[in-house]
Amino acid sequence: MGKTKRAERSWVLYDMGTSAYSVVISTAIFPIYFRSVATNAGVNSADATAFFSYAVSIATFILAMLGPILGTIADYRGMKKKFFTFFTGIGIISTVGLLFVPDDNWLLLVSLYVLTSVGASGAGLFYNAFLVDVTKESRFNEVSSKGYAIGYIGSVIPFIVCIAIIMLASNGTIPISTGTASKISFLITAIWWLAFTIPMLKNVKQMHFVEREPKIITSSFRRLYGTFKEIKQYRTIVIFLIAYFFYIDGVGTIISLATTYGTSLGLDATGLLIALLAVQVVAAPFAILFGKLSNKFGAKKMIYVGIIIYTIVCIYGLFLDSLLDFWILAMMVATAQGGIQALSRSYYAQMVPKEKSNEFFGFFNIFGKFAAVLGPFLVGITTQITGHSSFGILSLVVLFILGFIVLMFVPDQEVKEQSENITIS
Template structure:
């Protein structure tokens, strides 16, 4: 970690700050707070869950559709930072405003959550694309893994602080209600995210891009269409995206459904929060390990390792009976979830044209977002047919097998003709 340059550290620091949103707002505190607010407003439990699902589907679909064209426009020299800043401000501002919403205003909570999620996810598209600007091809595995590692560690600190405030409020140690404690957690998230984004905003610049030209929007649509026409030149890119679609679907499903799975095994809320916290802590060093091993054994081989680990997780899930088994499963997931995500990002950054990085990371975002559809459906239908949640988790092994096989056909090195024929890059 000490060997990272100042520019690389500035990029990594954003992951340290933004990851707080993922764990506190997306996964832990906000869903619980929203459900309580909806109940207080007289909304039925089934309805409030459905409304949350609709909100998540909405921002996922909107960003998945807009990401490629927004990325294509941002590929023009000097625009990447502007687009990143817009989504960053939208995300941080909306997160901060959550702390000021009245307790029973469930609809306003959902609206702000929608904008906060669009801001966070949108900013991440450009953040990922900045990887080609902050480091060399040789160091991408290390830097990307460092980002995920610092993200896990960075999110654990405000998460632990937020949970401590909530629990102390519930116990009466602090003279605040649970709703006030949750609002404090929202404020902590916004402040943490904003503070550690300053280095990236100050020091990271777009080094690769396309020269500005008249009618940027119409030209961007033309360039996007040209990319589709030249699809054969980007065969490695889209073959990798297809493999990524399947295996990252399995990864995301296990992460998103872990809480419900733990509940089925009888794990209480406090126990689940502790598992989430420890998963963050354990995942950090293993992300670094994956990055270092990728420099020695190549990123593609380490992706195979990560996929195999998840296959083992799927098989082990069949034999889960106790809370101890769930802890073992969670820690096994923690060993590879950061590594497989970090190396996927780095591998993709290596095989795309640098001066079209935003456009291609827009596609990366689409495949990542729509990958969250198949896995949960597969788990649900299998669990219902078998009457066993464990078999639902086991069914995800199909996605990992398909992803593994498709990855075999993606070249290890990424010197494709698209890079050779790409437009001249501009260094800033």
């Protein structure tokens, strides 16, 4: 039991590292820094929003295509940790690389951002799949929710440090530019991410696996093809993934474009960063709350709650025109953001055969990533057509509605039964 608890803690701690990347690079400081660099290079506000959206789409498309193939290979004994280490290394190294991009080269900057995103997302695929290795099924919801909660809490520390450096630079207290301060924040993020990866590398092991075969790449494609042939066995999983495709699209798009959206409306950058810091603090207890409530009401019902909250967020965003409105919107997001992601992960983990967890989380990844291609692209196109970011955010409502409807067709009582009855090929 001691090893199990150590593995759980190490798995949860990794979220502290990768969450720092999510808030500093994906959500808060880097998008503002990119907009500043792009604007200085003569790119107008609407185009900067669109270009950043396209970059998010490119990064997620790459991992969407690779996910099931890499996941199937990683199901072999000892391969999951190797893939996790490889992608984490790419993410951390390319995050450090952001420091060395010239201040006027927005194209190189956004290109390197794509590489950081590929590393973080690729590592996340295998990190999610490790859930079945670190704890028992009855604790999936609780441990998954703790991961998100600890991630939010842990990411607050480097985020505060980064914001403080940027604010001190902006008011002249320290003799550096805000651009240099932003680059320092990227370095802090990379170091923090690396530090909380170490326990994961030391203490988490692949407990469920497929024994290695000769020519593992050829064998992996054969197994992947076999899964497609047997797709009727996985009806519940397929329906859930379709629902997940729609609603997680909206969630991911709002997370990745939050500050870009706020700055496009002319809101103060410092105020936006403080609001996002508050989101991290508020989201932590709500992630735990979603996990606790799922034990009473079920994960599926709590996912419905998250979808409804996000739908309201998109509608309210149409009327956003002040920092107060952004704060209200941010607090609404905070109540649902961690919960809907954590319970989606644990709900799915209960469905899949554990020996093929990487392969199936590869599909989880491909549905989530292809969705994330559609969402930012939809926002970018709508923003350019209308000239208003608000209409781009509003367009995401249809995705939440579709996700809600399709999720209704996931049979509640079949999830556990199907997980027990699936034959491992």
